[in-house]
Amino acid sequence: MRPASTAPDASGESGFLPWNTASIGEAEITEVVDTLRSGWLTGGPKAARFEDAVRERLGTEDAFAVTSCTAALHLALLAAEIGAGDEVISPSLTFCAAVNAVEQVGAEPVLVDVEPLTHNLSPESVAAAMTPRTRAVIAMHYGGHPCDLDALREITEERGLLLIEDAAHALGASYRGRPAGSFGDLATFSFYANKVMTTGEGGMLVGRRELVEKARLLGRHGIDSSAWRRHGSRRTAQYDVVLPGLKYVMSDITASLGIHQLDALDGFLARRAEIAHTYTGALADVPGVVPPHVDDDVTPGWFLYAVLVDPDSAGLSRDEMAAELAERGIGTSFHFQPVHTLTHYRALPSRPLPRTEYAGERLLSLPCYPAMTDADVDRVADAVRRIVQDRVRGGRAHV
Ligand SMILES: Cc1ncc(COP(=O)(O)O)c(C=O)c1O
CATH class of the missing domain: 3.90.1150.10 (Aspartate Aminotransferase, domain 1)
Structure with missing residues (x-):
């Protein structure tokens, strides 16, 4: 195991063993310091490097580094134009983030049951809950154990529905030899402090190119190019807004942690x-x-x-x-x-x-x-x- 500078033996001197502790190495700290000294703090070269590394690992068409998995879920639904009148199926045995995001875009969550052994979304329950208004299925990989992705893919493809993997728990997990997060039209990851790798707060949206590109636009105020591209190369400070977006961009400080956590x-x-x-x-x-x-x-x-x-x-x-x-x-x-x-x-x-x-x-x-x-x-x-x-x-x- 590589040296972990902020997390020695988990139970430390107090004798209390916490439920979770992050392992942050010297490489993360050095990279953060390098970023702080570089003069470029917001989403720029390091965020792009982190996105490329995640995209390559998963084999997805695109990846967008954001402030949290919750942000990624919100953007996923917005990019797919899911809203009023639509239904989105989710397990009830999940964290509130995905279901809150469904309500935030004005759609209706339909909460269904899980499998008895894996506690993952049950494909039969999904099939039984579908209506003509169903637009998407959110499959959460409970604890990092992938869902029955073949069955969920079949059901969603048959009905022309969007499959979103809430892979907050599942970076590095695989189903039939393929990475979790590479099956859905879109997938979201969390780098929250307790996750398998962390940036403190942070997330990633991956998936089909046109949807991630739309999410990237929505996650940057609807401005059609990044600040890094506008100012970083000293091109122009002018911008245009083509959609009413939000601000969900990961900073290079955060991405500095992500690059080395991913290596580890x-x-x-x-x-x-x-x-x-x-x-x-x-x-x-x-x-x-x-x-x-x-x-x-x-x-x-x-x-x-x-x-x-x-x-x-x-x-x-x-x-x-x-x-x-x-x-x-x-x-x-x-x-x-x-x-x-x-x-x-x-x-x-x-x-x-x-x-x-x-x-x-x-x-x-x-x-x-x-x-x-x-x-x-x-x-x-x-x-x-x-x-x-x-x-x-x-x-x-x-x-
Ligand atoms: C299944 C699931 N989805 C989404 C999230 C939200 O992640 P974040 O804190 O990065 O927004 C969590 C957080 O623990 C989670 O457990």
Whole structure:
């Protein structure tokens, strides 16, 4: 593992093991300093370099570096001219960003159920929710495990719908040997602080050239060329606005981090996979704690290592398990509180989402990130095992 200057052993001196910590190396810091000294801070040569590197890695036609995955999702819908009167299908077991973006463009989110094992968007639920107003499907790769992309591609192509991959969790993951994020008409990535690689805040929109070009225009106020092209080469300061756009451009300071985090990504992913493998072995015989399922034809990115805590067999609920781990100095997280249960979205037309509700109450994300030592991983697995053993011995589980 390369040196990580801001994240030594994850549990550090405090003994508290956070749910997540970024690994930032010297190369990122040197590149940021170089950018600060270069005189060009906003989106320019470094953002273009970062875009090229992501585009080449994924094999997509184009890539646009933006301020967040949320911005990329918003631009994706705007570029596809999705708006009032349109419906967009999304899983409810997701982060609110995609569903908020659908409402922001004036369209209606249609929240559907997930697969029981992978917690990914269920193709059958998508097919059942389609109406003549459906324009797009947003497929979120839960925890970095790719969705059934062949099935989703087939359904969307048959109906002429846009397939957007919300690949916030899935940079570096693959489905049948091809990178997640290269299947959709468009795909969005997040470089938020807790993601498999990070720029603090940041995102990328990739996909079909004409759609990404339109998004690029919309993400730069609707001005038909970048400031770098206008001023950087000392051409002209004049500009024209051809569409009412927004401002979502990634700065070169941010891209400086992204360039070197991307170089380190394969190492990060290998360590995440190693940790996941250790957990799955160590937790295999713990009653009521179900390790994540992996389909045969995918390589997950392991953004999340989310176990299902079944209270009947484990003797305690997911929330109780999280509280007991916290008492032992171990941070965890929940992914996700289903969107249809959030205040604003309770007003949406309801449909039964039994698998979403089942998973939403039971999924617990354990710490899984490169800065963890082997001792950190063992500590978490031992704690989970002991917590369940105590409950089972205490007679609170039905085993
Ligand atoms: C599935 C999913 N989509 C989108 C986002 C939004 O990402 P960002 O914070 O970069 O806007 C997140 C953030 O965690 C996410 O989990």
